[in-house]
Ligand SMILES: Nc1ncnc2c1ncn2[C@@H]1O[C@H](COP(=O)(O)OP(=O)(O)O)[C@@H](O)[C@H]1O
């Protein structure tokens with residue numbers, strides 16, 4: 001009786017999960033299909049397929065430059081946000097100080113801010129303090145949103161082990177630097193790595209913050225947007241799909257490395 | 265042997281906010297002794313030891329190591345070291361790397377490091393093949409030994425322990441207690457050990473300090489503390505006892521609830537308070553003229569405690585505990601109980 005019911009429950013749950021996965025991934029499939037349609041406009045069913053748009057994409061200097069801009073931004077955002085987040089997470093997880101509560105709340109707010117508003121606010125702010133709108137301004141804009149998220153990820157790792165481990169190292173004669181190098185960094189390693197990964201992926205896919213702050217520089221999401229509102233060709237879904245694939249590869253490689261790190 | 269003071273505490277206080285976790289503790293630890301601090305959970309033992317190893321600073325008072333004030337010397341600049349309650353092993357290192365870590369910090373070259381670490385493993389009764397094993401694969405008892413070996417590798421002047429055995433099963437605990445005592449004798453080091461178990465303290469210590477609510481309430485040899493507890497708290501902390509509220513009346517102590525009067529214990533001042541008698545000091549009366557007041561009650565329960573039997577006796581609304589040797593004759597269920605005045609302790613309330 002109960003086993004019948006659990007069986008039914010299991011089946012329902014499984015169907016639900018499959019349904020959710022379909023709802024999430026079918027649109028991606030649509031993008032993939034759109035990108036291999038030979039015709040300029042998307043009609044379904046596809047009559048003739050072609051790799052033309054992919055060839056065009058790889059040949060396009062404009063897209064190459066946008067990809068390079070996106071990668072450069074993601075790289076700097078990841079490095080800087082990990083550095084900021086490491087310090088922030090340790091301050092939060094390892095020390096007691098006045099205003100820690102307020103710090104926590106202030107830290108979380110940017111995550112929940114509507115990003116277009118945040119982007120606009122940053123644009124106004126940057127121009128009022130005389131910062132040039134280029135990809136460097138975008139790096140800082142991304143940091144405002146991404147560094148708090150990375151801080152959370154690293155803080156969770158820091159709460160995951162007992163602070164007495166660091167005290168014990170110091171008690172055994174380690175200097176502050178030795179404790180950081182030999183104990184803190186290796187133990188936070190998986191968190192730092194996930195944080196880095198998150199930062200790369202979030203920066204790679206971000207549109208609103210880049211849109212408001214990058215000035216003449218163009219990132220991949222900006223290029224997609226630009227083409228979508230004027231001059232659509234199936235290169236748009238082609239680039240979109242490639243961009244998702246690139247993100248997925250980073251994610252899979254990253255998760256594999258992370259699993260190794262965790263298991264050690 | 266001339267006893268030399270290695271560590272001295274002078275009126276040490278520690279406040280968290282305006283709450284005192286440690287209050288006016290003065291103490292002298294002698295070189296080479298095994299000193300145990302016992303007290304119930306929350307009595308301030310960890311707070312005290314953290315100041316002694318340099319992870320916290322006293323709010324007031326002084327800590328002197330060989331006569332030098334060390335209040336503000338951080339843990340990594342002190343020649344002392346501690347085995348944590350959580351053990352605090354480095355989970356990402358092997359057993360050998362853990363034990364060799366203090367030597368690495370000191371800049372000792374790898375060859376000498378390994379040799380010394382292996383010595384310490386042996387001292388802590390860990391087989392050599394554990395050297396390259398990850399600590400995460402060690403059992404509870406083995407981790408215990410790794411933590412001990414690591415502390416020994418540091419070669420501290422004083423070795424501190426914060427309840428390291430509390431998570432182990434009884435048999436292993438007993439074994440490690442003995443080994444710890446042996447290692448202390450072998451190395452001649454000063455050990456300062458914290459526990460909430462008086463039994464553990466009794467087995468290992470040269471001297472015991474009993475803590476309650478942040479204060480050191482009694483210091484003495486185990487036997488002295490057992491024989492002459494100086495307060496109701498200490499006597500109750502020693503184990504199960506009978507507590508009889510009494511009022512002083514005409515040279516005797518009257519217990520209202522039981523309607524019986526008792527002699528004042530020899531050497532004690534007649535006063536209102538509580539009379540405390542250990543279960544093993546209670547006797548069943550069979551015929552012979554009693555030397556003290558007699559309590560009548562009814563046995564309603566009995567427990568086997570190893571070689572002794574404990575009887576629970578209901579008398580006048582309270583439960584009394586009486587312990588006898590297991591092989592002695594079974595008592596009458598309608599029991600008459602007494603105790604010798606010299607086996608009772610009187611504390612004013
Ligand atoms: N960092 C701290 N902040 C505030 N209160 C503390 C802190 N550490 C300990 N205490 C308090 O001090 C008292 C003694 O604690 P502790 O020394 O851990 O006791 P024990 O080790 O004997 O169990 C407890 O009431 C505890 O709540």
Ligand SMILES: [Mg+2]
Pocket residue numbers: 309310349426427
């Ligand atoms: Mg404690």
